[in-house]
Amino acid sequence: MILFDYPRQSYFGRTLPKAKIYAHTAASTRLKELFVRQIDQIVWKFKLAPETINIPATEIVSEIQIFAVTLKTGELHPDVLRSIDIAIPFPIVYEVSYEGKVKVMACYKRPHESGGEKWISGAWLMSDWMPENAGRQALPVKLDLAALYDELLGTLIPYPPRQGESLQQRIRRAEAISRQQKELTRMEAALEKEKQFNRKVEINAGIRNTKQQIDRLKALTEE
Known part of the structure; x- marks a missing residue:
């Protein structure tokens, strides 16, 4: 900063x-x-x-x-x-x-x-x-x-701009990253508490998907 x-x-x-x-x-x-x-x-x-x-x-x-x-x-x-x-x-x-x-x-x-x-x-x-x-x-x-x-x-904004990205678009992307990171934190906490194997598998899949979404949002090029 x-x-x-x-x-x-x-x-x-x-x-x-x-x-x-x-x-x-x-x-x-x-x-x-x-x-x-x-x-x-x-x-x-x-x-x-x-x-x-x-x-x-x-x-x-x-x-x-x-x-x-x-x-x-x-x-x-x-x-x-x-x-x-x-x-x-x-x-x-x-x-x-x-x-x-x-x-x-x-x-x-x-x-x-x-x-x-x-x-x-x-x-x-x-x-x-x-x-x-x-x-x-x-x-x-x-x-x-x-x-x-x-x-x-x-x-x-802690993420560099993409090529041709306006300030408003960059802000919306940062907000989306923040939402996904909060969801990731919530799922990781739920995984720690979960005892059932099947449910753990479900949560782990959700965690992997959320991490992939965060990586896509942080990438300098839009997929």
Whole structure:
């Protein structure tokens, strides 16, 4: 996983009050309690836009926001970040920090086909925890902000892209791998507990099939 060194000229550095998020999302009591219990501070840290990094916008990606979120306990409910994504009508990449560690989180976000201020958000992508003082790399050089956004999110997917594979296709493939891996874990646990020979044979066949599906999904070429 890569931490990026965002250009100084893109620094925004404004604390985002929780009350503003509540106001833009009609936050429930439960959501407010999550914010109070889990979030120490939210800083709108960088704004990647044509005027700050000299990369042209596209119709889909006009700006990319980088938010620094500091946790109180290390616990983070996905509804917390989802509510921020609802309140802020731009793609967002989060750097979540707790006790000297940081992880990067984002969901693929695009405008709704109906237009207006509605956005569609996909599943969460995230890195492992890393030291906050880990080395950072310069932003990759891209032709426009949409390509840069794809690159930022692509670093959160642990499987390399296939030839001609779009970001959305790559995310769907990663999600399918995750589902199969969970199923594999479930079957392996069931095999450990199973006493009947015939049932063990059945489960073993299912395990082999699931492993083959995972291998196919991870392969760089589609069979």
